[in-house]
Amino acid sequence: MINPSINSKQSNPPVALVTGCGRRLGLFIAKQLLQQGYRVLGHYRSRSAELEQLERDGAELFQADFTQPAQINALSEWVNERCSMLSLLLHNAxxxxxxxSTAKEMATQFTEFYHVHMLAPALLTEQLKALLVKADNPSIVAITxxxxxxxxxxxxxxxxxxxxxxxLCQSYARSLAPQIRVNTIEPGPIMFLDSHDDEYKQRILAKTPLAQEGGFEPIWQALAMLIANRYMTGSRIQVDGGRSVAEL
Structure with missing residues (x-):
């Protein structure tokens, strides 16, 4: 349960930056944060109709391709210009x-994935930590x-x-304490992709003790708990229907 102090609209609401808010989990979490009274700054890579609705709901959006470090830096500058403090930094992209399949293709892919999963979170954390320390109970959460x-x-x-x-988050949990808490959420089979066929779905669910997709709500519940709990940092929360204790 989120801290009751942020459940209602406020003159100076807490501010959250959500990366990768253009679809699926990031979009869902951005909507939940808006409903909780947050001012939501959202990053996306590709424009969509869902983002137009999110904007109408009050989110402030910025497009950036995280494979380009200059665009990561531009996002940080935009956030620094728009707010004086930051309560939540969610690394979701x-x-x-x-x-x-080939070494050449793997080199390209590895560079892209490294930029999105590691370099962008590192740069954003470094460039926004001055805003985070100004907030009450600031939190960084990464989706792994x-x-x-x-x-x-x-x-x-x-x-x-x-x-x-x-x-990276484990390191930041140590170096940013006690001012900023850093935790991670580890999803399992929360929502299958459209490309997953029935055979694949059944095979995955057969190895998941709770035998069902989780949906996005359980991830939001874990995030809300991490935001509210002031005595958690360096924690890894598995939200996977028990799959991590079964054979992957």
């Missing part, structure tokens, strides 16, 4: 694909993956760079 502990060879590049994000 993600790149996902099966591992490239249960695969960081049990990597899938078919997703080696994705798993490795998500594991790098986890390690």
């Amino acid at each position: 993600s790149a996902f694909a099966e591992t490239a 993956d249960i695969y960081i502990h049990h990597p899938n060879p078919a997703l080696a590049t994705y798993c490795a760079t998500k594991a790098g994000l986890d390690n």
